[in-house]
Amino acid sequence: MSYTVTKSSPVLVPPATSTPTGSLPLSSIDRTLTIDAAIDFVSVFSHGEQPGERIKEAFAKALVPYYPVAGRIAEPIPGVSVIDCTGEGIWYIEATANCTLEDVNYFEWPLMITKQEMQPRPPASEKLEHQILMAQITQFTCGGFAVGIWFNHQVFDGHGAAQFLKAVGDMARGLPEPTVKPVWSREAIPDPPKMPFCGTPPPFTVFNFATTVIEISPDSINRIKDKFTAETAKKCSTFDVITAIIYISRAKAIKLAGTAEVLIAFGASTRHLLHGVMPLLEGYYGNCLYLVGITKTSEEMNNASLVEVITLIKDAKDALSTNFVDWMNGVPGTHYNLWNFGYGLTCVSDWRWVGFNEVDYGWGEPKYVFNWFHDVNIVGMVVYLNPPKPKRGIRLMLRCVKEEHSAEFCDGLLKLIHQDIAEIV
Template identity: 60%
Template sequence: MVDGEPEVDCTGEGIWFVEANANCSLEEINYLERPLMVPKDQLLPQAPPEARLQDEILMVQVTEFTCGGFTVGICSSHLVFDGLGFAQFYKAVGDMARNLPEPIVKPVWFRENIPAPPKVPHAGPLPSFTVFNFATLVVDISLDSISRTKDLYMAETGKRSSTFEVVTAMILKCRARALDLMPEAEVRLGFAASTRHLLHGLLPSVEGYYGNCLYPIAVAKSTEEINKAPLVSVISLIKGAKEALSTKFVDWMYGRNESYYNMPLDYGTMVVSDWSKVGLNEIDFGWGPPKYVFPLNDDLDIIASAIYLKPPLPKNGIRLMLRCVKEEHSAVFCDELLKFA
């Protein structure tokens, strides 16, 4: 750390890499579908004894199964790269593994070219966090259901909608109904949007930038408002928040808007993350793209979360990895969400 800022010490030591073997086939453990039939710690690399976990930028474990298939378990530091940057890094690893002369997308850093906004001093005690008993749920939303909702939105508004907007609106409505909050209680949605497209002229290649390049977006409405609003209106709410991104990000980057994200971490708040389009499903080490990419975040209990994935091949649509409602609210939430499936 230099002046409170993290730095990467390029020592040439490489990353922590583990090779492992399993005594079963992937079929015997249902291809790692939930609920997992093996402890997740057996699929992920454990930090070396002499290391501090928070200092490890990247750790990898390759586990080979008796069927010849294998998993790649990865732990990475969000201080260094976001999801798009991480996927780009691993695509470059795949390019080299396939003996290409150089990565298809050349990496770009040039972080110093991006204006650094003024630091906001932290005052007062550290925040306290409530630990929730979130249920782990996996729900597939079909491509047909998403397409029907997009058609409905187009018919009523004359505008296009994205898969992210449609699926996020579905979850927000179902969750508001399931939480059993007072009508005036807020339900909040947070997600991080890539801002690479706003850095043309500052970076030699925005496609190659692999660092963190995100801006948080927040939506907040009362439970009653979300419950009464038609799905099309909730989609418009999310779309409007996304459309304000460029103005808010540029204002923040140049110090014109210091307070950009402040949502209480209570039960009313949920964060969503879209893994389906960051490129993780395109990584190829020489055996073709992975059949399935998914997180192992079952111990995240301080903030409700929803992660969007591509379902295992040959399925299509969106797979939702959900930890966003308590066990006692999971039945109602699932019943509501399956109406959209």
């Protein structure tokens, strides 16, 4: 059977009352880290009575304290983006699906409804890159619904976008104001001295990445943690374990020449490093990320043990404070630089604790949250998700190897985490 979604025309939801106008700066991290990047994701809720109107009204109320989100991104000086506080509002779409959530297997992979059907987009006359956030509420015949969100990464990181959506949830549940008051303060983050020009980056290569979903139980992760502690007398995190497993298994599967570089990169939070910089950090919803990267040769990764690579990940995280401060002070380095977009690079993104799973519009927290990256073919990506409730453990959304390397990559990954307690979905 073919499942379809019928969308209403996009409408603007402005702030519920008048809000300040003018121009607001973005921070140096906003501008450096995320030029023209955007994120699409879906939150799946098992039930909700006419959620569209309630959530629409809640957006209007939340946009009063979060009035910059109702504006547009502008570029009065080439290369320097700002927020033009126009008060126009966000584009909002209500939609209905001709099926139940069970019919589409609660958005388990492979997906049975397309990204285009579930995600909001502005009218054709509007420039996508000028938008800050958009929403689509899709109602299913079972009474469940899904919230599709598009947000511009120049304005928020994941924590910041989740903070705004939690404020929408506060309004939808009848609170008089958001639990966390928003803080802009982008100008408080210093502008580092300009780095030397490193030349024009090479052209992007488009790869045909395969998509796989793998789930790992808490027991398997804890067993590896215990082994690491027994061998090193140190602790390691779930992130350290999973990232090391991906780094090793991918490097072996793609079989680059021995001297070729294989890289892994991830965004690390710098919020704890901004306490002395920001006048008020709680409520700040701008980007607080620094790109951490590790580079080894293919031969080095082929010969490395899991304990050794976990240590590499830990050491890279431990160097975050020094590297971030160096960036703010203009010390030369590979700051916010993915070095190259070749096949040797993969990026990992941990969504488990960002906060999207805690957004409550009045019918409880979502059953499942996932992002759309199935059309990404320039850089290998792995996203760490919470599996749908009531499952426990970690779900890996893998899109980082070509089809011809996918089977070996997954086999190697499963062997490292013990195949009897890992499940390919």
